[in-house]
Each structure stands twice: as C-alpha cells, then as structure tokens.
Amino acid sequence: MGAALTLPGKLVLLGAGRMGSAMLEGWLKAGAEGGKIAVIDPAPPEKTARLIAEAGAALNPEPETLADAAVFVAAVKPQMMDKALSGVAPALRAGNPLVISIAAGKPISAFKAHFGQAAPVIRAMPNTPAAIGRGITGFAASAEVTEAQKALARALLAALGEVVEVDSEEQIDAVTAVSGSGPAYVFLLAECLAKAGEAQGLAPELAEKLARATIAGAGELMIQSGEAAEALRRAVTSPGGTTAAALELLMDERGAGLCDLMTRAVAAAAARSRELAG
Numbered sequence: 001m002g003a004a005l006t007l008p009g010k011l012v013l014l015g016a017g018r019m020g021s022a023m024l025e026g027w028l029k030a031g032a033e034g035g036k037i038a039v040i041d042p043a044p045p046e047k048t049a050r051l052i053a054e055a056g057a058a059l060n061p062e063p064e065t066l067a068d069a070a071v072f073v074a075a076v077k078p079q080m081m082d083k084a085l086s087g088v089a090p091a092l093r094a095g096n097p098l099v100i101s102i103a104a105g106k107p108i109s110a111f112k113a114h115f116g117q118a119a120p121v122i123r124a125m126p127n128t129p130a131a132i133g134r135g136i137t138g139f140a141a142s143a144e145v146t147e148a149q150k151a152l153a154r155a156l157l158a159a160l161g162e163v164v165e166v167d168s169e170e171q172i173d174a175v176t177a178v179s180g181s182g183p184a185y186v187f188l189l190a191e192c193l194a195k196a197g198e199a200q201g202l203a204p205e206l207a208e209k210l211a212r213a214t215i216a217g218a219g220e221l222m223i224q225s226g227e228a229a230e231a232l233r234r235a236v237t238s239p240g241g242t243t244a245a246a247l248e249l250l251m252d253e254r255g256a257g258l259c260d261l262m263t264r265a266v267a268a269a270a271a272r273s274r275e276l277a278g
Contacts, residue, residue, distance in 0.1 A: 004030065004031025004032075005027055005030035005031050005032040005155055005156075006031075006032075007032055007033060007036045007037075007070070007071070008070045008071070008152065009036065009068065009069065009070030009071070010036050010037075010038060010066065010068055010069040010070055010071075011027075011032075011036055011037050011038070011069065011070065011071040011072075011073065011156075012037075012038045012039075012040065012066050012069045012071070012072045012073070012088070012092065012097070013037065013038070013039045013040065013073045013075060014040045014041075014072070014073065014074045014075060014076055014084055014085075014088060015040070015041055015074065015075035015076035015077075015084070016039050016041035016044035016045065016048045016052075016075075017041075017045075017075065017076070017077075018131045019075050019102055019126060019130060019131060019160070020039075020041070020048075020073075020075035020076075021044070021045060021047070021048040021051075022130060022131050022132070022133065022159065022160060023073065023075065023102075023156065023157075023159045023160060024037070024039065024048065024051065024052070024057075024159075025048075025051060025159070026133060026158070026159020026160065027156065027159055028051065028055050029159075030155075030158075030159065034052075034054075034055025034056040034057045035055075035056045035057070037052075037055070037057040037058070038057065038058040038059075038061050038065075038066060038069075039052055039057055039058070039059050039060070040060055040084075040088060041059075041060070042060070044059070063087065063088050063090070063091035063092075064091055066088065066091055066092055067091050067092065067094060067095055068095055069092050069095055069097045070095075070097055070098065071097055071098045071100065071152065071156070072088075072092055072097045072098070072099050072100070072115075073100045073101075073102070073156065074099065074100070074101040074102070074103055074106075074111070075102050075103070076103065077103070078103045078104055078105045078106050078276075081101075081103050081106055081110070082110070082114075085111075085114045086114070089114035089115055092115070093114070093115050093116055093119075096115075096116070096118065096119060096120070097115075097119075098120050098122070098145065098149045098152065098153065099111050099115055099119055099120065099121045099122065100121075100122045100124060100139075100153055100156065100157070101121070101122070101123050101124065102124045102125070102126050102137070102157075104125065104176060104180060104273075104276070105273065105276035105277050106123070106277070107123065107169065107277045107278065108121045108123050108140070108142050108169055111123075112142075118144060119142075119144065120141075120142060120144040120145040120146070120149055121141070121142045121144070121145070122139050122140070122141045122142070122145060122149075122150075122153045123139065123140050123141075123169055123172055124137050124138070124139035124140075124153075124157055125137060125138050125139070125172050125175045125176050125179070125180045126157070126160045126161075126180075127179050127180050127181075127182060127183055128183045129161065129183060130160030130161050131160075133159070133160065133161055134161050135160045135161035135162070135179075136161050136162040136163070136164065136179050137157045137160055137161065137162070137163050137164070138163075138164050138165070138166050138171075138172065138175035138179065139153065139157065139163065139164075139165055139166070139172075140165070140166050140167075140168060140169040140171065140172050141153070141165070142169075150165070172273075172277075173270045173273040173274050173277070174266075174270050176269065176270065176273040177266045177267070177268075177269035177270035177273060178266055180273075181269045185262070185265065186215060186219075189215060190208075190211045190212055190215050191211075193207075193210075193211035193214070193215070194207040194208040194210070194211040194212075195207070197210060197211065218232075233247075
C-alpha cells in the first residue's frame, strides 16, 4: 500500500458523472481528506451523493467559499464546459489553482481564457475503462505547471488507472486517437469476431461469449505478462497452422490488412480531434 494521497489544499471537482465520480472514489480510497474536497454538480448520482456526504466533502457550496482552492478538476462534458466554468472560475481565479481538465477537445487555451494566462493548466485525456479504474490517461501541461503540480496531477489521475505525460499539447490529439477512442475499436473487433463466428455456424450468444472472453483475456494477458504484443502474437502463431492462415489475411502487406486500416482510422480520429480543439 502506497502513501496516502495528500491534498495541498482545497480541491474543487466540477462534474460528478462517470469519470468525475470514479476520480472522487479513487481519491478517497487513496486516503484523500474528504473535508478538503468540494464537488459541484446539480444532480450527482445517488451513490456519489452518499459518498460525498459520508466523506464530509462539500456539495455545491457557494462559489465564494472556493477562492482558496489549490486544485480545480474539470470533469463535465466539453459542450457544457464554458457555461459551467463561467459560474465558478471568477471566484477561483484569484487563487491561481492548478487546473486539470479531462474534457475531450478542450485545449489549454480555453481554460486560460477563464482562469488567466498565468494559470497552470493540465489537459488530460482518459478513456472509458477509467470508469472502473482500468484506463490510461495521457496528459500535457502548460509551461506554468511546476514539477510538484505535475506529481500531484499524476496522483489524482491515477484514480482512473495508468498515467503518462506527453511532450506537448499537440500530442494529445494522437493520445485521443489511440487510447481515448481506442476502446471503441476493441468493442468493434469483438462485434466483428462474434459475427464471423456466427458465419461459421455458431449460435449468436455463444459467438459473442467466445469473442468477449477472448478479447478480455488477451488484454489481461498483455497486462500480466508485460510482453510486447508482437511477441505474444508470435508465440500463439504456429507456422502453417490455423492462426497463421487468419493472420495472412489480417496482415496483408498490400494495404488491405488490419494494421493499414488501423493506421488510417487513428489518423482520421487525430484529425477530428484537432478540428474539435479549434
């Protein structure tokens, strides 16, 4: 068990949806002091509301009471962000808190517009497995963020799973395309694998169960073994066997294989991420 999560001061969480609630639960499990946490959400889930009350955290306090906040975590949907910030940012701005956003498509500049150009801002991109603590979050920091603030951000984001830092905000678009959107690619693979099983005569329920367990198990094997995906793939591919027959199609080097298709898909997602960020 690691050291308890120590907050340097008041932490304000804006948004208690799936991600926000997962973070709050993770912080409290890590030993964060509930009395230092304030949650802003007009209608938090019942489970989260109970957690807030039991931890002694504040729910929807008056903005004026948050002026001394050390950390502000924005976890509302991107399309709601500017309206939500307009209600709390003026009260927090004078204290110059560390701002952490997990909103897709919202650049660092969008938060500086509310908190000032000197604000230390971290833009983070988690993915949906973060809701169960098994995600991975990539983050980029503005020049104003200190090393101590980066360490705090890593500790706070660790509530969602693994955490990695990228060299520049521009790389968040690639993070979004690979890991942010990535779970959907995996879910599609499960769909396609199940349908392929049906085409071979399996009952739909059985085909889906086989596909789901295979993908979940393979993912867990990658985590526990620590081996590279390529090494694991080679280990289960016997020359001239059934797996090799399938991979001959999936690894078609003429531009029709899975790797080429995935490269184009990720490029499309990255391009759209850049468009959304403006």
